Amino acid sequence: MSKAPPIEKRRQILDSAVRVFARQGFHSTRVSDIADEAGVAYGLVYHYFNSKDQVLNELFTERWSLLLAAIEEADGSDASPREKLTAVAAFIVDSYSHDPELMKVIIVEVTRAANSFGRTHLPEISSAYDSIARIVAEGQGAGAFRADIDPHFASMAFYGAIEQLLSGWIFELIPASDADYDEAKELVVGTICDGLEPR
Amino acid sequence: MSKAPPIEKRRQILDSAVRVFARQGFHSTRVSDIADEAGVAYGLVYHYFNSKDQVLNELFTERWSLLLAAIEEADGSDASPREKLTAVAAFIVDSYSHDPELMKVIIVEVTRAANSFGRTHLPEISSAYDSIARIVAEGQGAGAFRADIDPHFASMAFYGAIEQLLSGWIFELIPASDADYDEAKELVVGTICDGLEPR
DNA sequence: GCTCCGATTGACTGGTCAGTCAGCCGACCG
DNA sequence: CGGTCGGCTGACTGACCAGTCAATCGGAGC
Numbered sequence: 001m002s003k004a005p006p007i008e009k010r011r012q013i014l015d016s017a018v019r020v021f022a023r024q025g026f027h028s029t030r031v032s033d034i035a036d037e038a039g040v041a042y043g044l045v046y047h048y049f050n051s052k053d054q055v056l057n058e059l060f061t062e063r064w065s066l067l068l069a070a071i072e073e074a075d076g077s078d079a080s081p082r083e084k085l086t087a088v089a090a091f092i093v094d095s096y097s098h099d100p101e102l103m104k105v106i107i108v109e110v111t112r113a114a115n116s117f118g119r120t121h122l123p124e125i126s127s128a129y130d131s132i133a134r135i136v137a138e139g140q141g142a143g144a145f146r147a148d149i150d151p152h153f154a155s156m157a158f159y160g161a162i163e164q165l166l167s168g169w170i171f172e173l174i175p176a177s178d179a180d181y182d183e184a185k186e187l188v189v190g191t192i193c194d195g196l197e198p199r
Numbered sequence: 200m201s202k203a204p205p206i207e208k209r210r211q212i213l214d215s216a217v218r219v220f221a222r223q224g225f226h227s228t229r230v231s232d233i234a235d236e237a238g239v240a241y242g243l244v245y246h247y248f249n250s251k252d253q254v255l256n257e258l259f260t261e262r263w264s265l266l267l268a269a270i271e272e273a274d275g276s277d278a279s280p281r282e283k284l285t286a287v288a289a290f291i292v293d294s295y296s297h298d299p300e301l302m303k304v305i306i307v308e309v310t311r312a313a314n315s316f317g318r319t320h321l322p323e324i325s326s327a328y329d330s331i332a333r334i335v336a337e338g339q340g341a342g343a344f345r346a347d348i349d350p351h352f353a354s355m356a357f358y359g360a361i362e363q364l365l366s367g368w369i370f371e372l373i374p375a376s377d378a379d380y381d382e383a384k385e386l387v388v389g390t391i392c393d394g395l396e397p398r
Numbered sequence: 399g400c401t402c403c404g405a406t407t408g409a410c411t412g413g414t415c416a417g418t419c420a421g422c423c424g425a426c427c428g
Numbered sequence: 429c430g431g432t433c434g435g436c437t438g439a440c441t442g443a444c445c446a447g448t449c450a451a452t453c454g455g456a457g458c
Binding site: 024025026027028082108109112113114115116118119122126129136139143144145146149150152153154156157158159160161162163164165167168170171173174184187188190191192193194195196197198199 | 223226307318360362373394396397
């Protein structure tokens, strides 16, 4: 066995943690499960991380910062508000189709776990809501969106709809295929922007 | 101290559990916390319930069955599809404004806690999604809603938007007053049915 | 070959709690 | 007044597991 650079062991532990957290949930995974999955000794987890919590925090922060960057980038582009929302929805859906286990962990264990990690990361999470609200507000200013809906309200509805969709996929309540993912990007924006009633 | 009928003690424990779960979350609530809050002995909790889990299950089932009944009732009325959705949204929002602690517990600890209680109650939870989807499908059949959106998809978006709103209130991300509650009922249906773009 | 030092190991400890159980209390009955 | 019985009590136990740490390994440098 050739020696892997230490940094790779750290990565290996993080990747294994995703798999185990996705399979069993954060609370019912023991640190030994992570170590076993990674094929390393129990103590090594504590060589690279201060606590079991920190492993999850790291996974969340790593991914969420990408989401925040994606929203900012969309907002900064010169696309229409509707296109910006589509870009945001697409990024989230693509994140899921690219790495469902990681997104499952982030949503189930952090974003929707408001009494544990959700509370800790509330600032980062609501930062996403705020950025989306800014896109909506801009759309209202430009006359592209109705002005009688509070942007923060619209942002919550938009993000809530997406997250619920992902939850539906995660728990196999609705069909999940590449085609469904592609369709969903359009559909969620179409629903929020055009509404259910015929135009 | 006059003797309270036993059934009242049981109720007292359930009500105390709501307060403690809402304050500390299910996981960091010890059974002794519930007993203390209710002013009864530790063991009495186990006289009325088999486990700590069962206390939460009871709270959830009690409330969720009311929601399911409300959706069914709305669906059974001769109102328009849009009015039916309004009735559903109103019931959920009213439930929250009437007893925020109970709704917080149900949403945070069950509905959104997909790896623990959410998993257990998945059938009941998705039964609600299905009923909402049925309302949408009926609306499509009558030409009141666009036919190019899968009813289950629309149902998830609708419910997700509402739940995200409640989460926003619970964690004080958006203002929560009686006026906001009333406004929200209209707004969530308006957003989903009419869309963000001007008509 | 030898030393050094960070990487790696895994047995062990301390604290936490859910759930148990042996028995107490007080209302009611005969 | 003695007996019974269900509601009620709370100290105790067994299991679990995060986090510690002393010991070992093995590559790099001399």
